[in-house]
Amino acid sequence: MGNCKFVDELNRLRKSSSDSIDGTDTFDDFKKYMxxxxxxxxxxxxxxxxxxxxxxxxxxxxxxxxxxxxxxxxxxxxxxxxxxxxxxxxxxxxxxxxxxxxxxxxxxxxxxxxxxxxxxxxxxxxxxxxxxxxxxxxxxxxxxxxxxxxxxxxxxxxxxxxxxxxxxxxxxxxxxxxxxxxxHMYNLTAHGVKPEYLEHLLEKVFRKEFENPFYNVYNNNCKKCFLSQKCPVKHNFEFLANEKNRKYVANALVEVTIKDKEILTTREILNYIYDIIVAQNFNCEKIAQSLTNEVSFLKEYISDITPSLMYEYIDKSVLLNRLKKYDPLLIRSEQADEDAISYYVSSDVLNEVISVLDKEVYSKVLCQQSAIEKINSDKVLKAQLFNILERLKKIKSDTIHDDAYMSFLKMLYYFNTGTTKKYGELYDLVEKAVIQWCGKEDQDNICFNNCHEGIALYEHIEFEPYLDASLSTKKNEELRIFLPFITVKYESKKTGEIISLDIDYSLYELIYKLTAGYIQTAEDRNNHADFISFIHKILRTGSADKEVFLVTDDNRKAIVEKTKFGVYKFKVVR
Missing domain, CATH: 3.40.50 (Rossmann fold)
Structure with a gap:
């Protein structure tokens, strides 16, 4: 990389750099700035x-x-x-x-x-x-x-x-x-997350001030470089100098910590920043050689810009692997399908490209007339660019379209602030999820045993939420110290036992889907043994020791009741 002073400077962000090693004896100017x-x-x-x-x-x-x-x-x-x-x-x-x-x-x-x-x-x-x-x-x-x-x-x-x-x-x-x-790397508010630390860390790298060593080298060297107008590294730096684009990156990092329990360290984050600016095999000479063939150059350029680097590389780092799951291209919707059809059937994608890339630094390369002509005529290039456009739409959007994620953040805030009045919605979700998991019959009785051929056994459950009096109510608008999971508790009227369940995002997502009618899979059962254990404890609070409902495959129904004398009565209902 010695042929590019800017890349050499950015290399200080990498885990392999000596600058990533902290000792207690020194605190140099670079560490002081960062x-x-x-x-x-x-x-x-x-x-x-x-x-x-x-x-x-x-x-x-x-x-x-x-x-x-x-x-x-x-x-x-x-x-x-x-x-x-x-x-x-x-x-x-x-x-x-x-x-x-x-x-x-x-x-x-x-x-x-x-x-x-x-x-x-x-x-x-x-x-x-x-x-x-x-x-x-x-x-x-x-x-x-x-x-x-x-x-x-x-x-x-x-x-x-x-x-x-x-x-x-x-x-x-x-x-x-x-x-x-x-x-945490973020604060929690009533309206979602506030990733202040991550945003400030990103700002340190991309701030347009001469005290910023990266900007200093960029300003002194990149403008003089013969690749200045074509360099993906320079353009990536300029792309992330935009605060809105950095905010997207910060929120994406928060998302992976919440959804995947990824433990983010400052060292990992700085290494990630490098990875989304500089392509793994970036080489000035290679870029210069590709300029002799515009199609080859455009393919190389598109694969080396930030919207590609964020989602298309595997096994480069654990963090990149995690984030690949949240590639905007994987979000299916009717609108996304319509956009794809419209783009691929179009003989000239100029308008689509300009509508997304307008004012973005990448337009200096991708909106040129000669580039558009090559994109229109080359299927691989056209497909590459479509991926970039779809990702940029998400990056430029202020809206998060993941309902389960936003619902979890809201409930997490209510739990950590002790906002008891909002708990009803949370407990309602859990109860509906338990019923959906077990199955119910028309009288709202829950199935607790379907192992007998041709017969399923049901019981009546009265869910009794237990609200812990020790939970402190916080009036803070913004939480900087909080638990990253939600705990619900129920009380058994029979034994007084407190049955609790810790809900992280993965389990909350399952609960959220169950309430919408989702049928659990074998993978769900393998991944959520804690939820299965909770359900078994809840089922022990039901009426099965006094009254059991039998339902056959052909929908005949009977009730077995235990009388006060300790004997059982069998009654066919239909």
Whole structure:
């Protein structure tokens, strides 16, 4: 890539770049420029100031997963803000200090000042970046026996559970923590998601300011390049300099975290940004050679622009593979079919191309008269361009047409804000989904057994929602700390048992489809054992121990009732 200074500069975004490695000893100008403040950072800084005011020796834990930004944050706090001058900084709890020692043993030695024996003795503050798995192994190990108070803090703070901890600084405690798993790449509002962090990160790369190192190289070199008017990399950069186009990318990344539980790290996101700007085999010389044949050049150009790079490459990265499932081309609708027919039967696609590409940077190449002539006459080129046009329509649209997704976001907000009055709609969906899954007969009785040949057994279910009084009501318009799933609870009138179900997006989508009449498949049964278990528990709350309805294949019906004397009565209804 040495023949293109701009691509060399963009290469700093890649995971393989030395710039992606964070250490606590330095925080260079590039990292300083790329730094984007996050909610976890703000909360941690507040804790550090309160520790300074308290004068108490403290252990601060930054908990999370690999690559989520713990090292970067430590480096920023230490070198840029100078907030860790009075702290011992322990950055990697997965490494051992000696070949003969395990990481857990090394960690135990490092934390001796906070063992039960030494907790009240004077000493230096300590800040520790630690993965949740390592923390769990440590407090449960034999070394953890010397840290019983730390173990109790971990338990009381729900650090290793899926419950939220919103306490912040805990007075009179030697232990404090921030868990990155409590925070997300987006905030949640009553109207959907607000991906502020992602948008700010994208803005850092594409901002038209000379303090932006990428824009600096672009401005100084791309205009002089002999490929300037034909370069897909330059045009991709200009395409994503448009805030609206970046917003689409940010929302697409949020969608994959919610739908597929993809854990996004800043490192992965920056690598993804590179992947949608620079094609895998991009080469200036190759582009220059293709200019001798306009059809070859156009095919190469279309495959190398962002709307193609986002969806057409497989096995380049896990993130690109995930996003490929949400290619706008996979959304079928009557309008989409009509657009496709109209485009492919047209002998001249100029108007269709201009209507979509007008004002987009790619029009400099694709709306030229000679390009349109080649597109009209080459079937492969015409099909390639159709894909681009359909994706650009979605990118330029402000509307999300996924009803299940939007409904889930709304319910997720109601759940996390404790908006009880809105729960009725959610519980109604769950109950309808259970009935659809099991099947019902005309008296609204639910099937609980259809294993007998020619006969299905039904019972009456009274769903009794249980609203947890401990749920706090939040008046926030925007949530930055929240659970990424919804929990519904029902109470058995028979036993008082509380039957709960955690609903992530995948299960919510199934529930949403069931309420619309969808019939579950074997794959659904394999993927949602939690829902099946929940249904079985709900069925145990029904009337089967007192009254059972039998329905035959030819629709004859009978009732078996248990009398007060413990005997059963059989009655044919029809």
């Amino acid at each position: 730094h984007v403040s996050r909610s976890a950072e703000k909360d941690l800084i507040e804790i550090l100031y309160k520790i300074a005011d308290s004068g108490r020796k403290s252990l601060v834990m930054l908990c999370g997963s690999a690559g989520d930004g713990k090292s970067h944050l430590l480096s920023y706090l230490k070198n840029d803000l100078r907030l860790l001058d009075n702290y011992v900084v322990y950055n990697d709890a997965t490494e051992s200090s000696a070949p003969s020692k395990t990481a857990i043993e090394t960690l135990s030695e490092a934390l001796q000042g906070f063992s039960d024996e030494n907790l009240e003795k004077p000493g230096k503050n300590f800040i520790l970046a630690i993965n949740l798995g390592v923390l769990s192994n440590f407090v449960e190990s034999s070394y953890g026996d010397s840290f019983k108070q730390l173990r109790q803090y971990v338990i009381n703070s729900n650090i290793l559970t899926n419950q939220l901890n919103e306490k912040g600084y805990e007075e009179n405690s030697a232990f404090q923590h921030i868990s990155f798993s409590d925070y």
